[in-house]
Structures are given as structure tokens and as C-alpha cells.
Amino acid sequence: MYKLGDSIPTRNAYGDTLVELGRKNDQIVVFEADIGKSTRSAIFGKEFPERYFNIGVAEQNEMAIAAGAASCGKIVFVSTYAVFASMRACEQVRTFVAYPHVNVKICVSHGGITPANDGVTHQATEDLGIMRTIPGMTVIMPADAVSTRELVIAATQWDGPIYLRLTRDGVPVIYNEETSFKIGKGILLREGKDITIIAIGDMVSKALDARDILSKQGILAEVIDMHTIKPLDESIILDSVRKTGGVVTVEDHQVECGLGSAVSEFLGENYPIPIQRIGLRNTFAESGEYELLLKKYKMSVDDIISGCFKVVGRKKKKR
Amino acid sequence: MIDKTKELERWAQLLRYDVVRMISNAGSGHPGGCLSAADIITCLYFKEMNIRPEEPDWPDRDRFILSKGHACPVLYAALARRGVFPVKKLKTLRKAGSFLQGHPEIHTSGIDMTSGCLGQGLSVGAGMAVAAKIDRKFYRTYVMLGCGEMNEGQVWESVMCASHFKLDNLLAIVDYNRLQFDGSVDEVLSPGSMVKRWKGFNWNVIEIDGHNINEILPAFEKARNTKEVPTVIIANTIKGKGVSFMENDYLWHSLMDRDKLAEKCKQMKKDMENADSFYAKRLW
Numbered sequence: 195m196y197k198l199g200d201s202i203p204t205r206n207a208y209g210d211t212l213v214e215l216g217r218k219n220d221q222i223v224v225f226e227a228d229i230g231k232s233t234r235s236a237i238f239g240k241e242f243p244e245r246y247f248n249i250g251v252a253e254q255n256e257m258a259i260a261a262g263a264a265s266c267g268k269i270v271f272v273s274t275y276a277v278f279a280s281m282r283a284c285e286q287v288r289t290f291v292a293y294p295h296v297n298v299k300i301c302v303s304h305g306g307i308t309p310a311n312d313g314v315t316h317q318a319t320e321d322l323g324i325m326r327t328i329p330g331m332t333v334i335m336p337a338d339a340v341s342t343r344e345l346v347i348a349a350t351q352w353d354g355p356i357y358l359r360l361t362r363d364g365v366p367v368i369y370n371e372e373t374s375f376k377i378g379k380g381i382l383l384r385e386g387k388d389i390t391i392i393a394i395g396d397m398v399s400k401a402l403d404a405r406d407i408l409s410k411q412g413i414l415a416e417v418i419d420m421h422t423i424k425p426l427d428e429s430i431i432l433d434s435v436r437k438t439g440g441v442v443t444v445e446d447h448q449v450e451c452g453l454g455s456a457v458s459e460f461l462g463e464n465y466p467i468p469i470q471r472i473g474l475r476n477t478f479a480e481s482g483e484y485e486l487l488l489k490k491y492k493m494s495v496d497d498i499i500s501g502c503f504k505v506v507g508r509k510k511k512k513r
Numbered sequence: 514m515i516d517k518t519k520e521l522e523r524w525a526q527l528l529r530y531d532v533v534r535m536i537s538n539a540g541s542g543h544p545g546g547c548l549s550a551a552d553i554i555t556c557l558y559f560k561e562m563n564i565r566p567e568e569p570d571w572p573d574r575d576r577f578i579l580s581k582g583h584a585c586p587v588l589y590a591a592l593a594r595r596g597v598f599p600v601k602k603l604k605t606l607r608k609a610g611s612f613l614q615g616h617p618e619i620h621t622s623g624i625d626m627t628s629g630c631l632g633q634g635l636s637v638g639a640g641m642a643v644a645a646k647i648d649r650k651f652y653r654t655y656v657m658l659g660c661g662e663m664n665e666g667q668v669w670e671s672v673m674c675a676s677h678f679k680l681d682n683l684l685a686i687v688d689y690n691r692l693q694f695d696g697s698v699d700e701v702l703s704p705g706s707m708v709k710r711w712k713g714f715n716w717n718v719i720e721i722d723g724h725n726i727n728e729i730l731p732a733f734e735k736a737r738n739t740k741e742v743p744t745v746i747i748a749n750t751i752k753g754k755g756v757s758f759m760e761n762d763y764l765w766h767s768l769m770d771r772d773k774l775a776e777k778c779k780q781m782k783k784d785m786e787n788a789d790s791f792y793a794k795r796l797w
């Protein structure tokens with residue numbers, strides 16, 4: 195369905211998958227906050243109008259309605275943008291979705307700076323951290339269209355709430371359809387021995403690009419797609435760093451509270467080694483073209499590469 | 514033989530006693546808003562709602578959300594008196610390890626949804642009503658709101674939404690005691706005409722005396738028979754109703770004077786014991 199290398203926004207894969215799921219499971223209900231054409235939930239609405247509710251521009255209401263419907267046994271998908279789900283409706287998520295532990299799957303577009311030229315109001319760069327702090331939440335960002343499909347399907351079988359973040363803009367398809375995905379289980383994409391690059395979401399393909407260049411410069415990097423940051427796949431990290439002895443994390447998010455934090459917290463407590471986090475550092479981004487923003491905010495392939503060199507250097511010093 | 518009204522009045526009085534006893538025992542809580550809601554809660558749990566005390570999670574039960582969750586002692590008392598859990602558990606309110614949390618929590622038997630963070634319950638209720646419609650089930654969802662709570666913007670999002678989706682299986686009840694935390698609703702944030710507000714959003718509006726069982730029950734029935742639009746009951750009530758020194762005093766929103774309440778509790782017990790054998794065997 196999705197061809198390797200094609201550039202596809204993961205929100206498109208979300209919309210397609212919702213329809214596919216809707217045909218198989220009549221318990222699935224979708225709530226939207228007046229951006230169905232953009233989040234792609236409208237595709238579901240067209241085929242299943244009786245299970246699709248446009249709540250209007252009212253995300254707090256949307257989230258609490260979703261919790262109510264889920265408490266009555268429905269499998270509920272909530273669509274909106276990441277900023278609005280994680281911040282406007284934050285308390286509703288915490289108190290009505292997470293605390294009662296109901297089956298609400300919050301699937302949100304415009305993650306990170308992928309809504310690039312929309313500007314800061316639409317770029318969620320704190321959301322993973324906010325969601326990760328809530329007890330019982332599961333927090334996911336798939337790297338491409340194939341893994342989005344697989345993880346959205348897995349979400350319907352998962353007991354409890356999920357926050358799943360999507361991209362507005364296209365990201366390259368990196369998986370073939372044979373790959374199997376489990377929530378909470380990272381994917382070892384490339385083996386290496388000198389350093390481990392752990393990436394999430396749209397940054398996974400950047401990590402792969404960085405690895406190709408690094409290998410020409412004599413550094414063999416292992417690359418892990420950590421699509422789920424909570425619960426964190428600790429064993430895949432340990433297995434890898436026991437080999438490589440150093441880590442670079444890469445995320446389209448503030449370096450606080452997201453993937454970099456999750457990995458650092460785990461390693462700090464269990465296996466302290468040199469680590470470098472790539473992501474936004476105490477700054478908002480701005481409107482602009484996605485690739486240019488990555489460069490300006492030090493999240494580009496080049497920045498991943500120099501992060502790897504830094505860690506390799508610190509490993510040597512340590513010895 | 515005593516009639517249904519009288520019987521419900523006695524249950525309501527017993528719930529009032531339970532509330533005073535529980536809050537006095539816990540040393541904190543919100544008596545004023547419990548007492549204003551006591552008659553309505555009694556009518557819901559002892560007459561109107563279709564529930565199975567022995568099977569609180571029965572999927573086809575009517576749902577109730579106490580959106581003004583701070584008034585949960587009166588709800589816990591009703592659940593205990595209906596036999597959902599033992600009356601002696603009321604003693605554990607707000608104590609560590611108890612399932613009777615300071616604000617309602619979905620994991621407690623008989624509680625259909627967490628609440629206490631004001632302004633959100635009607636949205637959740639709308640979600641339950643939507644689920645019932647999708648499943649073509651007949652259970653109804655009842656949501657009780659406080660009038661101060663209606664300062665919250667999300668309330669109006671849910672009000673709009675419920676009429677848009679024609680949720681006639683949803684009933685909102687406003688405990689219109691005209692007092693909130695810091696004073697009267699007119700002092701804090703004037704509501705204008707409560708009735709006109711809801712009418713403006715195309716709700717079926719019924720205004721009643723929220724302490725008169727002969728007005729409460731017929732209002733429920735009218736709501737049940739109203740199709741295509743949701744109904745709201747604006748229940749004019751008195752905050753602190755039934756405890757003279759609390760009535761209409763906003764300072765008794767929360768427990769103001771523990772000794773005074775403990776004293777009142779003893780007095781109530783004595784008076785009720787002497788009044789009626791119905792009470793005598795149920796007091797604690």
C-alpha cells in the first residue's frame with residue numbers, strides 16, 4: 195500500500211487505517227474538532243457517519259465526551275492537532291481519560307515542527323513530555339506511514355489510553371509491510387558497534403541518513419526506532435548500549451521530558467554512559483520550511499552526526 | 514401506610530444526617546452543596562434511576578455524573594442507603610485507603626465517572642448519551658451541575674453540543690442555590706437569566722423548587738417524555754438546606770466550624786431517633 199521511499203504524511207495513513215478498522219470493528223467511534231479534512235478523520239466520517247461526531251472547535255468538550263463514550267464500552271478515537279489535545283485539553287486527558295483508564299486513543303496531527311510554515315501556535319514541541327508525565331498513558335510517534343498503520347491497529351487492541359502523534363508533512367516510508375510492530379517494543383533498524391542512535395517519529399529517517407554518512411567516516415552506528423516512549427523499551431536500549439557504550443537521542447520535540455529524557459533517566463539509573471540529546475533546546479521554533487527549520491534549530495542530519503562524534507569522543511576520554 | 518412522597522422525604526432527611534455525620538467525621542468536605550442537592554439525589558436514586566445496587570456495573574443502567582463533585586458525600590450516602598456498599602463505610606470518607614475519595618472516582622462502586630474538576634461533567638454525560646444512541650440502548654444519563662460551576666466555558670461547549678446532537682436521553686440538573694465559593698453568583702459572575710440562557714441553546718427547560726418532591730418527580734417524567742431535545746431542570750434550592758445555621762450562608766460551602774457541626778450532628782441524631790422508628794434503626 196505504501197511504497198518504500200515515498201513521502202507520505204503519517205496523518206494520511208491514520209485516516210486510511212481508521213476506515214479499514216471501521217469496516218472490521220463496529221465499536222470504533224471517532225470524535226473530531228472541526229479539522230477532519232486536515233486530520234484525515236473525515237474519510238472515516240464519510241463512510242461511517244453514524245459513528246463520527248464533529249464536536250466543533252471545542253477540544254476540551256471533545257476530550258471529555260470521548261471519555262464518556264469510552265466509559266460505556268466504545269473504542270474511541272479523538273482527532274485534533276497535538277497542541278490542542280495535549281495543552282488545551284490537558285486536564286481532560288489526565289482526569290477523564292487517564293485516571294479512569296478508558297479506551298480513548300488520542301491520535302493527533304501536526305506533531306513537532308512538521309506543520310512547519312504554520313508557525314509556533316500549531317507546532318507541538320512539548321506534548322510528548324506532557325503526556326509522558328501522566329500515569330498510565332501510552333505515548334507513541336510512528337516513523338512512517340507503514341508503522342502508523344500498524345500502530346493504529348495495535349492501539350485498538352491495547353487496553354487503556356494512548357497518545358499517538360502524527361506528522362502534517364510527508365515523511366519517507368522506511369518500512370516494508372512485513373515488519374511487525376508492538377506497542378512498547380522498539381525496532382532495531384540498523385546494527386552497529388560504535389554508538390546507538392535512538393530516534394522517534396519523523397527523526398527516524400534522519401537518523402538513518404546520518405548513519406549512512408557516519409559509516410563512510412568510520413563510525414558504525416546502531417539505529418533504533420523508539421516509536422513508543424512510554425512504556426519505554428528498556429531491554430532494547432540495554433542490549434544496544436552494552437555493545438556501543440554511547441547514545442544519541444533524536445526527537446522533534448523539546449529535549450526536556452521527551453525521548454531524550456526518557457532514555458537519560460533510564461540510563462542514569464541503570465547504566466550511565468555518555469549521551470547527547472538532539473532536539474529543541476529551550477526555544478520555540480518559527481514559521482518556515484521544514485528542512486530549513488531542522489538546520490536552524492540544530493536537529494538536522496549534520497547535527498545528529500556531530501552529536502555522534504561528541505559522544506564517541508567522550509567515550510574515549512572516559513577510557 | 515405512608516405515601517411515596519413521605520417516604521422519599523424520610524430518605525432525604527436520612528441522607529442529610531449522613532452528610533453531616535460524614536463531614537463531621539472526616540474533618541473536611543463541602544456540606545452546603547450536599548444539602549442543597551439532597552432531595553434531588555434522593556429522587557434520582559430512590560425513584561427515578563434504573564440501577565441494580567447488587568450489580569453496579571450493569572451495562573444497561575442509567576448513568577449519573579455529579580459534575581459538582583465536591584458534593585459527593587450526599588451521593589455516597591445515597592449509594593450506601595441503596596445497598597451498593599455498606600453504610601458503615603461512610604465513616605471512611607476521605608481517609609487513606611478508603612474507596613470514598615474526597616471527590617468521586619470511577620473505580621468506586623456505583624460511581625459512573627470521576628468528577629470534581631468543575632465544568633466537565635456535562636461533556637462526559639454527552640459522550641455517554643452518544644454511546645447509548647449508537648448502541649440503540651435505552652439507558653439515560655443524568656448530570657448534576659452547580660450554578661457556580663457554570664462559570665466554566667466548557668459547560669457551554671457541552672450545552673451547545675447536546676442540543677446539536679439531539680441528546681434527548683441526557684438530563685442536566687442545575688442545583689441553583691445561587692451561592693458559589695466566594696459568595697453569591699451575582700457577586701462573583703452574574704448569570705443573567707438562567708432559564709433564557711439554556712433556552713437560547715434550544716434546550717427544553719423546566720424550572721422547579723428543588724426541595725419539593727412533588728415538583729422533582731414530575732419534572733423527571735416530563736424530561737423522559739421529551740424527544741429530540743435535551744432537557745435541563747433548573748432546580749431552585751437553598752445551599753445548606755435543613756441545617757438552619759448553614760442555610761444561605763456561603764461560608765458553609767466548606768466545613769467552617771467542626772465543633773459546631775459535631776454538635777449539630779448529635780442534636781440531629783437525638784431529634785430523629787425520637788421522631789420516627791424509620792430513622793432509629795438506621796442512624797449511626
Ligand SMILES: Cc1ncc(C[n+]2csc(CCOP(=O)(O)OP(=O)(O)O)c2C)c(N)n1
Nearest residue numbers: 546583629630631659660661662692693694
Ligand atoms: C475547575 C475547578 N475550579 C475550582 C474548583 C474549586 N471549587 C470547588 S467548589 C467551588 C464552587 C462551586 O460552586 P457551585 O458550582 O455553585 O457549587 P454548589 O454551590 O452547588 O456547591 C469551587 C470554585 C474546582 N473544584 N474546580
